[in-house]
Amino acid sequence: MAKCSTCSTLVNKNNPGLQCSKCKKWIHGKCASLSAEQLNVLFLTKSVEWQCKTCVGKTKPTRLSCILPDNEEEETYEAEETGTDRDTKMMLQEIKNEVQTTIRRELKREIQTVIREELQRSLQFFSDKIDDYEKTQKETTEKNCFNGQTTA
Template sequence: MAKCHNCNKIINKKCPVLECSRCQKVVHITSACTGLSTKQLAALKAADNLEWTCNDCNLNSSRRKSFLTLADYEDEDYDISAPGTNYDLKKLLQDLKKEVSNIVTQEMRSVTTAVQYCSEKVDEFALSMDALTGKIKEMEKKITHLDNENKFCLLKIQTVEQRNAELEQQLMGDHVEVSGIPDSNDLDLPKLVESVIVRLDAPKEDIISVKRLPSRRTGSGPVLVRIRQESTRQRLISSARNIQITAKDLMPSLSGRDHQPAKRST
């Protein structure tokens, strides 16, 4: 059986071999047996028209017929292309680089579009926030204005109420109320009030006006009498505490339950 010229091991049918084109020596297709690098062996396998010569033949020959017998450049990083091969590593790398560049460019475009969209949305959100901030400030100004107006109105109401109380106090200063006088259409109210004033030892000439007020409860309402002089008013109040006058005293024709007028300042 044939043996490898270099390792002297038996060559079987399963092991691929390489034959020298000059001396027909047979060796295993390995870097150890052929003296070729891995890249050189790959190129030699891929090409049909390349010949291989062993190291002994190369040493005895003054020239080399195949570039495969050149020094081992396995550690150097450069592309090897053999005539007639079905592929070009350099072109393959260029195509791969171009394809990767296209993919990266497309991805960058997608990312740029997404970033631009997000930027536009952020700008829209910022504009909306500015508009809302402006509206909020405007509403705060309106609320402050309304609050000031409300305070002014409350102050004005308090002033009016105070003035009204003062006017009522002034009104009470020259009036007296006479209660217990029946409400009748046939009754001469001013004349009856004059009689009451005279019985209470006050001048009837100080009477300015007489007015029937609405009833606060059931029965006849009180009579409001305006007095000209404060001294007359005080005399009426003082006399009313000591003198009791009934309606029957003023109107003898009155029948039924007696009515007692009561005099008080209002």
């Protein structure tokens, strides 16, 4: 059995999960913030390939693998397949929106970090320049005072 790379417990029908199409690690749906319904939509949609947060955006993925919970009403899926396309599109849109929101939040955080670090470097640079200027000014003043006292 596969172990969840997030919580290290088994991925099975009681604790369903999916495999990252890039790094091949298994992750529980709950650990990946996916509902059972979202897992089912991902499983039923042949053209969807899922990647874990670590791998998102790195390279082109391969095929999705899933372990899903046992459903008591398996016939329901067959009866609802005509509505599945609409549901699938809605779920994919929700997933897309969640991914976009997460990416935006992470990019914003990274940009803020870079800006903060650059501002810190600039501040330190100018602080050092001011210190150098003050030191030079003090040395010049002391030199002028010393020269003024010895010549008088």
